Amino acid sequence: MRRTSWQEYQKDIASDKYYYARSCIRQNFFPGSERAFLNILGRDLGIDIFDDPLHTSCTGIGYHSDVVPLETIMTVVARQFSLMAEAGYENFISSCITSFGIYNEVLATWKEFPETEERTRKYLKEATGRDLVKPRSIAHTSDIIFHHREAIARKAKHRLVNSHTGEPLRVVEHIGCHYAKIFPKSGIGGSEFPYVLAGMIETWGGDVVDYPERRHCCGFGFRNYLVQANRGSSVANSHKKLESMAPYKPDFIVANCPGCAMFLDKWQYAIAEMEGMTYGADGRGIPVLTYEEMAGLVLGYDPWELGMQMHQVDVEPLLDKLGVEYSPEAKYLGANGKYIGKPADVAVNCFDRRRIYEIKR
Amino acid sequence: MGKYFDMLAEDVRLHEGLKACMNCGVCTAVCPAAEFYNYDPRQIVAIVQTRDDEEIERLLKGEAIWYCGECMSCRPRCPRGNTPGYVIQALRTLSQKLGFFVESEKGRQQLALKRLIGDNILATGYCLTPRNILPELHPEQGAVWEWIYENDEDVYGRFSDVYRREGAGALRRIDDASMREIHRIFEVSGGNDFFDTIEQHSDRKAREMGYDGATEEYMMQTYTYNSENHY
Numbered sequence: 289m290r291r292t293s294w295q296e297y298q299k300d301i302a303s304d305k306y307y308y309a310r311s312c313i314r315q316n317f318f319p320g321s322e323r324a325f326l327n328i329l330g331r332d333l334g335i336d337i338f339d340d341p342l343h344t345s346c347t348g349i350g351y352h353s354d355v356v357p358l359e360t361i362m363t364v365v366a367r368q369f370s371l372m373a374e375a376g377y378e379n380f381i382s383s384c385i386t387s388f389g390i391y392n393e394v395l396a397t398w399k400e401f402p403e404t405e406e407r408t409r410k411y412l413k414e415a416t417g418r419d420l421v422k423p424r425s426i427a428h429t430s431d432i433i434f435h436h437r438e439a440i441a442r443k444a445k446h447r448l449v450n451s452h453t454g455e456p457l458r459v460v461e462h463i464g465c466h467y468a469k470i471f472p473k474s475g476i477g478g479s480e481f482p483y484v485l486a487g488m489i490e491t492w493g494g495d496v497v498d499y500p501e502r503r504h505c506c507g508f509g510f511r512n513y514l515v516q517a518n519r520g521s522s523v524a525n526s527h528k529k530l531e532s533m534a535p536y537k538p539d540f541i542v543a544n545c546p547g548c549a550m551f552l553d554k555w556q557y558a559i560a561e562m563e564g565m566t567y568g569a570d571g572r573g574i575p576v577l578t579y580e581e582m583a584g585l586v587l588g589y590d591p592w593e594l595g596m597q598m599h600q601v602d603v604e605p606l607l608d609k610l611g612v613e614y615s616p617e618a619k620y621l622g623a624n625g626k627y628i629g630k631p632a633d634v635a636v637n638c639f640d641r642r643r644i645y646e647i648k649r
Numbered sequence: 650m651g652k653y654f655d656m657l658a659e660d661v662r663l664h665e666g667l668k669a670c671m672n673c674g675v676c677t678a679v680c681p682a683a684e685f686y687n688y689d690p691r692q693i694v695a696i697v698q699t700r701d702d703e704e705i706e707r708l709l710k711g712e713a714i715w716y717c718g719e720c721m722s723c724r725p726r727c728p729r730g731n732t733p734g735y736v737i738q739a740l741r742t743l744s745q746k747l748g749f750f751v752e753s754e755k756g757r758q759q760l761a762l763k764r765l766i767g768d769n770i771l772a773t774g775y776c777l778t779p780r781n782i783l784p785e786l787h788p789e790q791g792a793v794w795e796w797i798y799e800n801d802e803d804v805y806g807r808f809s810d811v812y813r814r815e816g817a818g819a820l821r822r823i824d825d826a827s828m829r830e831i832h833r834i835f836e837v838s839g840g841n842d843f844f845d846t847i848e849q850h851s852d853r854k855a856r857e858m859g860y861d862g863a864t865e866e867y868m869m870q871t872y873t874y875n876s877e878n879h880y
C-alpha cells in the first residue's frame with residue numbers, strides 16, 4: 289500500500305460554527321491546550337466556536353470501565369446533542385478520543401438498531417424534557433486543527449525545524465485507538481494510515497517518524513490503568529512503544545488524545561524511577577505534546593500559557609531546538625503571577641544532574 | 650442450552666461484535682492485553698459461539714473477560730467483521746447483572762471502578778476531577794502531579810476563570826439543574842440500578858470473604874490486590 293492511502297479516507301469537516309464538547313481528561317491534565325484550541329479558532333482564525341456551560345462528561349470512561357450501561361451513556365450523549373441544537377449549532381466537536389469514539393458509536397448504533405434510538409428519545413424526554421436532535425457532523429478537535437492547518441501555517445512564528453541546524457524535527461505521532469479503529473471512516477486516513485497529526489506535522493515543517501509499534505495502544509486500557517492492581521499492563525504497553533520508537537531518536541511525541549499524551553508522559557517518569565531507563569537524547573525523557581500545544585508553539589504562544597509546565601517530562605530541550613523564547617522564571621507561577629513553589633526534581637527531567645542513568649542509545 | 654447466549658443476545662453489542670468467527674486468531678495477534686495477560690480473545694469468541702451454558706458461565710465467573718482493555722484494536726482487523734472487544738463488553742455487563750463478577754479477582758474490581766468513576770460522575774458530572782486523583786493512589790503520576798494537586802486553585806486558575814465555579818470554561822462546576830438532569834438520566838435509563846447491583850453483589854461477596862460488607866477496606870482490597878496469577 290502506498291503511503292498516500294490516507295486519501296482514501298477523507299471526511300467532510302465543517303469549516304465554521306462548532307459546538308465544543310470538552311473532555312474530562314483534557315481539562316484535568318491539559319487545560320492550557322483546551323484554552324489554546326478555543327483561542328486559535330475563535331481569536332486567531334475568527335471562527336465561531338461555542339463553549340456551552342451546560343454540557344457534562346460523556347461518561348465514556350465509566351462506559352469503558354463497564355460500570356455505565358449502554359442505555360445510560362446513550363441518553364447522556366443525546367442530552368449533549370440536544371444542548372447543541374438548542375444553542376443553534378449542528379457541528380459537534382469533541383476534544384477527546386474516548387468521547388469521539390463514544391459519539392460515533394452511539395450514532396452508528398442508533399442507525400443500525402433504530403429501536404435503541406427510540407428508547408433513548410424516550411429516556412431523554414422523561415429525564416430532561418428535551419428532544420433529541422442529531423448533529424449534522426461530528427469531528428474530533430484535531431480534525432479541526434488539521435482542517436485549518438494551512439491557515440495556521442500562514443500565521444506561523446515557528447516551524448517544526450531545528451533552529452540551529454535547519455533540519456526538520458523528528459516527530460512521533462500517536463493517534464489513539466478509538467480515533468479510527470472503531471470507525472475507520474470517521475478518522476482522517478482511516479485506521480491504517482491515520483493522517484490527522486502527520487498532516488499537521490508535514491505542513492508545519494517536521495518529519496514524521498515511522499516505527500514498528502506506531503499503531504500500538506498507549507497503554508490506557510481503562511480498567512488496566514484505573515485500578516491500581518492492573519497498572520502493570522498499562523506501563524508495559526507504553527514501555528513497548530517507547531522501546532520501539534527510541535532508536536529513531538524522536539525530538540518529541542505528539543498525541544491525538546489527552547489520555548495518550550498523559551500516559552506517554554507519566555509512564556516515562558515511572559519507567560525512569562523503576563528501571564533507571566530514559567528514552568530521549570542525553571538521558572532525558574522525550575517531551576510529549578498535545579497537538580494544540582504543537583499548534584500553539586507554531587503560532588508563537590508562550591509555552592507556560594499553553595500549560596506545558598504541567599508535563600512531567602520537561603519541554604525546555606524542545607523549546608530550545610525550536611528557538612522558542614521563554615522565561616524560566618515564569619514556568620511555575622500560579623494565577624495572578626504568584627510563585628507557588630516547584631515540583632520535586634526527578635530522574636526523567638532534564639535539570640536533574642544528581643543521578644546517572646543508562647542512556648538509551 | 651443457550652440460556653446465557655440468549656441473554657447476551659439482548660445486548661446489541663453482541664450482534665455487532667459476533668457474526669461468525671472462523672477462529673483465525675488475528676484478534677489475538679494484535680491484542681495488547683493478550684501480550685500481557687494469559688488472555689486469548691479468539692478463545693472467548695469461540696466459546697460464546699458454542700452457546701454452551703456451562704462454558705459461558707465459566708467465562709462470566711472467571712478472570713479472562715476482565716483482561717481486555719477495550720482498545721478495539723481487534724475491530725478493524727477481524728477478517729469476518731467481528732469485534733471481540735464488543736463481545737467482552739456484553740459479557741462484562743451480563744456478568745455484573747447476574748452477580749457473577751464477584752467470583753473473580755479482576756471482576757471484583759468493578760466495585761472500585763463504580764465508586765471511583767461512577768460515583769464521581771454522579772457527584773460532579775465528570776468521570777474524573779483533579780481532587781479525586783489522589784497522589785497516594787497514583788504514585789506513577791509523579792512529582793509534577795503532586796505539585797498540581799497541592800496548588801490546584803493556582804495552577805488551574807492560570808487556564809480557567811471558573812475552576813470549581815459555574816460558567817463556561819475548563820473544570821467548571823456543573824450547575825445544579827444540569828446535575829439533576831444527569832441524575833434523572835441515570836435513574837430512568839438503568840444506570841442507578843446497575844450501580845446498585847454492583848454494590849449489592851459486592852457486599853454479599855465481601856461478607857463471604859470475612860469483611861464487614863462492601864466497606865472502604867474491601868473496596869481498597871479489590872483496587873490494590875494482585876494475586877499475580879494472570880500471566
Ligand code: SF4
Pocket residue numbers: 669670671672673674675676677690691694726727728729730731732733
Ligand atoms: S479475528 Fe475475527 S474471525 Fe479471527 S478469531 Fe478473532 S473474532 Fe474470530
Ligand code: SF4
Pocket residue numbers: 676679680681682683690716717718719720721722723724733734735737
Ligand atoms: S478490545 Fe480487548 S480483545 Fe480487542 S484488541 Fe483490545 S484488549 Fe484485545
